[in-house]
Amino acid sequence: GAGVSQSPSNKVTEKGKDVELRCDPISGHTALYWYRQSLGQGLEFLIYFQGNSAPDKSGLPSDRFSAERTGGSVSTLTIQRTQQEDSAVYLCASPLNRDRSTDTQYFGPGTRLTVL
Amino acid sequence: GENVEQHPSTLSVQEGDSAVIKCTYSDSASNYFPWYKQELGKRPQLIIDIRSNVGEKKDQRIAVTLNKTAKHFSLHITETQPEDSAVYFCAASIRRAAGNKLTFGGGTRVLVKP
Numbered sequence: 443g444a445g446v447s448q449s450p451s452n453k454v455t456e457k458g459k460d461v462e463l464r465c466d467p468i469s470g471h472t473a474l475y476w477y478r479q480s481l482g483q484g485l486e487f488l489i490y491f492q493g494n495s496a497p498d499k500s501g502l503p504s505d506r507f508s509a510e511r512t513g514g515s516v517s518t519l520t521i522q523r524t525q526q527e528d529s530a531v532y533l534c535a536s537p538l539n540r541d542r543s544t545d546t547q548y549f550g551p552g553t554r555l556t557v558l
Numbered sequence: 559g560e561n562v563e564q565h566p567s568t569l570s571v572q573e574g575d576s577a578v579i580k581c582t583y584s585d586s587a588s589n590y591f592p593w594y595k596q597e598l599g600k601r602p603q604l605i606i607d608i609r610s611n612v613g614e615k616k617d618q619r620i621a622v623t624l625n626k627t628a629k630h631f632s633l634h635i636t637e638t639q640p641e642d643s644a645v646y647f648c649a650a651s652i653r654r655a656a657g658n659k660l661t662f663g664g665g666t667r668v669l670v671k672p
Contacts, residue, residue, distance in 0.1 A: 473657050475657075475659065475660075477660075483664070483665075484564075484647060484662045484663060484664045484665050485602065485647065485649075485660070485662040486662070487659045487660060487661065490657050490659055492657045498657070498659065500559075500659075501659070533601065533602070546592060546604055546607060547592075547604075547658075547660065548604065549594075549601040549602050549603075550601065551600075551601050552601055
């Protein structure tokens with residue numbers, strides 16, 4: 443990827459627990475996207491942040507999912523009361539160019555979430 | 559919203575042959591079409607992209623074509639090699655100043671047999 447990092451790389455949790463997934467985008471870049479990839483499936487858009495604008499939450503699958511971005515950099519995706527169907531790889535993406543939110547998106551390594 | 563269909567879901571080719579993956583999209587306003595390659599256990603990596611003001615783009619053994627009228631675009635890999643084996647995803651989006659969320663196809667698993 444182009445400098446996007448995510449943590450943890452793997453997370454195993456029990457059904458009903460809350461989890462937080464973290465994304466550190468390319469420093470200083472204004473746009474940040476979250477996607478989800480279920481096992482053997484394609485990628486599904488969840489939410490994106492663009493500068494100080496209200497985030498586009500149209501892809502969040504339920505109200506158990508939320509995300510925030512503090513200080514225009516680090517983002518945290520929170521899943522409350524996890525369910526087994528939440529098991530997936532959660533990917534964060536950031537454009538390459540600092541001020542061009544419309545540019546190509548580069549993915550972080552992802553967090554593999556397993557809900558038992 | 560946008561819907562992207564991708565075919566085939568699996569593709570097996572002999573080393574040296576060509577591979578073609580096709581995608582269709584539903585929203586005529588879409589104007590940006592990237593292709594990602596994902597190897598097992600790794601993140602998706604951009605391999606090529608095309609914008610709607612261009613009909614074709616080539617980068618070494620990889621080319622992408624776009625037919626806006628028919629709302630479909632294709633990835634062509636020539637002279638395939640074993641390292642081309644991976645899952646390939648197409649995507650579509652409407653690039654705006656406010657951002658461009660990607661809608662992905664279901665993926666094509668490509669196997670290049672030596």
